Amino acid sequence: MSLRAAILGFLHIEPMSGYLLRKRFEGSAGSFWSVTQSQIYRELHTLERDELIVGIREAGDGKPDRIVYSLARRGEAELEAWLEAPVEPARMRHPLLLKLVFAAEVEPQVLDDILARYGEEVATTRADYASRLTMEAIFALARSEREATLWRLSIEHGLAWCDAELGWVEKARRELAPQRRPPDRDPR
Amino acid sequence: MSLRAAILGFLHIEPMSGYLLRKRFEGSAGSFWSVTQSQIYRELHTLERDELIVGIREAGDGKPDRIVYSLARRGEAELEAWLEAPVEPARMRHPLLLKLVFAAEVEPQVLDDILARYGEEVATTRADYASRLTMEAIFALARSEREATLWRLSIEHGLAWCDAELGWVEKARRELAPQRRPPDRDPR
DNA sequence: GAATTCATGTAACTTGTTACATGATTTA
């Protein structure tokens, strides 16, 4: 349902092809709603069948033809309804936590490595979000102050999430820390 | 893959039926890895076909028969490998954020209601996690201090996530706040 | 010369969701 609505949302901003839709997803919603190319094309087909959008084939010279979709009246209506409806709860799939539940007998050092590696990945993601906040390219597309604010808030959500993860990882590592001998000192 | 491994993990703790597996999921991993009953039974069938687990039918008098599954050697091996492997990144589906991306023209008051309602739901979830931390029933099942620590950490992750959400919601509401007249005062 | 971008699509598969069905026993 949300994918459907999101496509309508993008097409409301401007008509575009499946290819561009995918780019837009990656660029603006990728962190909280990932999609694959196959999903997009499939959904576009059903949206067109249901007459929520209309596609017009444009000849690309050299490049392949592309089909540019725009919202039909019924699409507008469905988008509006979705926008004002209450949201479903966020759900996540967190393989690390699942692993922890069963990890009591894993070597402490191995577990610590897993946690450390996960932390590094989150830190990388965090840096990526942080750099987005300063990218004018993103906010240049916004058509109003309010839209820019909304987009910024969605990136800041990503930052807050990363910070929470990093804090938790540190705590977990401290509490699960493998007993480590203090570093050897010259016996003198 | 993770569902498969998690089932192996539960069966490693003790042999049990599909029904109980589901209970265990809800009780200990539900917040970061939800599953439905159909998924579990399907996975159990393929795990048995692949000879990672073995099911033994037990007659229930009055109650329906149940099939109690336990780990086979190959299942043990796969579980161990999974436990030591690095984790895949967490991914989430966050319908609220998706909505925000397209919500520039939604009435501020409507948007604020959506945010407020979301915040309430998160607060409820948070309270639920907090109460779990004090439930002895959960930790009584743990077979070691370390296991109890791991389980506690997974609950604390949920708390940290809720806190991050709540903080972000407050910030978002402040920045998107609908202009509200100050409350009427008796003109005197 | 190799990889990436543009732009579409199909096919096969896995995972996740919803709804239905059985039937005794216990709890509200």
Place this chain on the structure above:
DNA sequence: TAAATCATGTAACAAGTTACATGAATTC
């Protein structure tokens, strides 16, 4: 007396993933 619990399962569907295929143009 209605519902929830115990315990299994099937069927149909929706959503998500992976891999493949085309072919010119551009970038490394």
